[in-house]
Amino acid sequence: MSAYLFTTPRLGFRTWKEFDLDDFAAINADPEVMRFFQKPYTREDTQAMMERMQNMFEEKGYCYFAVDLLETKELIGAIGLGWKTFESDFTPCVDIGWRIGKKWWNKGLSSEGAKACLDFAKEKQIQEVLSMASTGNLASIQVMKKIGMSYWKDFDHPDLKNHPDIQRCSLYRIQF
Template identity: 75%
Template sequence: MSTYLFSSPRLGFRTWQNFDLEHFSPINADPEVMRFFAKTFTQEDTLAFMNRMNKMYEEKGYCYFAVDLLETKELIGAIGLGWKTFESDFTPCVDIGWRIGKKWWNKGLATEGAQACLGFARQKGISQVVAMASVGNLASIQIMKKVGMEFWKVFDFPDLADRPDIQSCALYHISLSK
């Protein structure tokens, strides 16, 4: 049984464990889930991602967390905070992101998870969080709006230079200092 760092009514957030690989790999290999990413992930890519997230958690106190549906203890994907340092006029910055399996789409889980992560960020003393998504990724942009984020601008994401079809990204932000 996993110990959760924090939870929402339906979701538990934790660091990554070796047993997550068999459940997270198919999510990352799904072309529909990964439509707005540079590429689908191999099992090795997924393991590297999980290891990077655990290292980020050790260093920063946050990451894109492994997220379980509390009712069934199933891993639904990743929702959390990241540290972005790519070359831009708004980096370095903390961003929020999500990637969940299709089975859990359209149930409000990404929105619920994003709200919980913004609360976690506030507790950590993070004053501003950004979110970015390809301008065609209307589902993610809708989540950004639902959690109270405001449109900032459109930019070309440098990590997607090889994918001009999805490189143009909408950037949203929210101030957490109160």
């Protein structure tokens, strides 16, 4: 296995590898994990996401990283930074996000990983990081608060026009 870009006490962050596809596709296919997205991802959707993340890493030096639990070397999901360009008064912007398998929920792993990604953003001299989640996604909003982000505003996500149940989003930010 390749070396990690950075670690926390429990997590290792790295770029995506072909061998991640089965585990990440299983996480992305879970309707509970994907509750606040348009739909669960197919294997092809997951493959495309992994390729986008690799390309983003090559272009920007960050992405939603593949994250392993160091103790077992299991892929738990993705935590990292993204580049958002959808039509809005706050884009383009760097955002932070996470998606981990249900097996690892409620263990503080998203918060631990997101804090490390904020440190990574500071090292990259990124001056502001945003995060957004559907207003009903209280678990993700709690992570945003836990990692020191401040509520900015609510907005209707333009990419979710056909999904009114998840279109209203809360936007948080942190500046360095």
